Amino acid sequence: MSSSLTWMMLGGGAVGAGVTLVVSGLSPPRPALALVIDALSRPAPPARTRSRRVDLTLATPMMRLGLPRRSTIQDLAIRERDPAQYLAQTFVLAVAALAGGGMLPLLLGLGGQLPLWVGLIGALLAVQVAQSRLRAEAERRRAQMRTTIAAMLDLVSGSLAGGAGIEQALDETLDELTGWSAVRIRRELNSAAHTRGHARVHSWTVLRDLGRSIGVDELGELATGIEQASGGAPVAETMAHISRTMRSRTVAAMERDGRSRSAKMALPIVIFGFGYLILLLYGALTAISTGLNQ
Secondary structure, X not given: OHHHHHHXXXXXXXXXXXXXXXXXXXXXXXXXXXXXXXXXXXXXXXXXXXXXXXXXXXXXXXXXXXXXXXXXXXXXHHOOOOHHHHHHHHHHHHHXXXXXXXXXXXXXXXXXXXXXXXXXXXXXXXXXXXXHHHHHHHHHHHHHHHHHHHHHHHHHHHHHHOOOOHHHHHHHXXXXXXXXXXXXXXXXXXXXXXXXXXXXXXXXXXXXXHXXXXXXXXXXXXXXXXXXXXXOOOOHHHHHHHHHHHHHHHHHHHHHHHHHHHHHHHHHHHHHHHHHHXXXXXXXXXXXXXXXXX
16 A cells, blocks of 8 residues: 555656656746847857867767866967867877878888887877967967057057047057957957956956966056056156066066077087088098008
């Protein structure tokens, strides 16, 4: 009897849960108006193409392992590349290098096969080269971004000293600047200006977030100056000083890079000189050796 009652209670609970799901599905709760307006103001997410699905399929296991690293994510952000696509391309490159290392003897007509560790080393080198190229491209863009920020600080401080407001100074400055970095900053500020929903996103907040995402700390300094200027603080001279400091740092970085390149060229020059010396002395040494043998 108790068993029948238990089954009846379970059946009643299941029926009640089903009715509840049906009713909630037919008349779902209305979302808040602010959330609807916020969702409508954002761009629609791109449709998942076939290549996008393949990228996500290959990249998802690596993402669960914590890849890519934070520094790589910043490099991808400043290059405006998708992390999933980068991981998928890196995986394909590593597999191609691994397979190419195993098939190299066949391609050269030597027969046989190379050990597995040779293919693994080739795959590791291929991944390292791809990451090094990404890092170099990202550093070049960061240098361009820092140059643009220094110019922005000079122009904004001049506009503020002339009595312009912070928003007007930013608009006038970005109209004068060109290049991908100015376009990127202008796009982020325009996105902040057109936000809807619970609260408007301030320009300095957007610049700080951009600086953190692409690894350019100078954007945070620019954001701090803009925030202080919006509060009425006389920061024109401070922003000009920050601009001079950034320019000095850029020059110092260029000098370090030049010294590093000069040091890297020392070894090839020594090797070239040694080979040239052998070429000059080869005839004399041959003649001396022939004379001694006679």
